[in-house]
Amino acid sequence: MRRSARTKLALLATAAVISLTAGLVTVPAASAATRPVEVTGFTAGNMVFGAPGCKYNTIKVKRSVSRSVEDFDISTDVTRNGYVEDFLWFSGSDASERIFVCDWQGLGAYRIGPSDVFGYTHDFARVFDYVDRTGKTFYVRGKARAGISSYRKGNYVTVKVTARYYNPSVSRYSYFSPSGVKIQRKTTSGWKTIKTVNLRKGGASYRTYKPGKANYRAVVPQKTRTTADISGTTRR
Known part of the structure; x- marks a missing residue:
């Protein structure tokens, strides 16, 4: 099974602790001015309920990725009226996710974003972890x-x-x-x-x-x- 960027970094951190006797391992943080992964948008369909039930909605993320990036993950909130209803997890190789929405969760506007973007560049030369505010709204409507x-x-x-x-x-x-x-x-x-x-x-x-x-x-x-x-x- 493919390990996520966050899991791989955890393994790196463990190795770094073990290596302290040989020398200090430093993992530089990402600069706020330059972001190796940029979320540029989302696509999502609107949903309609005319009877009790639940449906899947496929969400796709658009992103711009620097060539220096080795691996990354994007964790995105889905909210309604400011409350988290679900979350999406996009890996470096998978730009599509599905959420399960039921009619009893409520009608109206659902907001995708913000997102936590986490990953590292080649040879762990740089680790980045920041919030991207790009968002998208889809609507759940009653017929x-x-x-x-x-x-x-x-x-x-x-x-x-x-x-x-x-x-x-x-x-x-x-x-x-x-x-x-x-x-x-x-x-x-x-x-x-x-x-x-x-x-x-x-x-x-x-x-x-x-x-x-x-x-x-x-x-x-x-x-x-x-x-x-x-x-x-x-x-x-």
């Missing part, structure tokens, strides 16, 4: 469901829209109140937004003048914790 209904009174049509999302706290769909929900009417040139509303207590309504029949739909926008969705149509 949203937009609803629409309508009724007519004379030449006026009242359109009612609703929004629900998968709520891990109760393991079922709950009403929520997103802003920026579009009420659209079908025209000869396509769907036209006739009103943008902010939902309250999971719903909103809009009354419009329209003597002739038409099709209507609602468009719920994507948010940090919920996906976008387009309702079915209602005709009045």
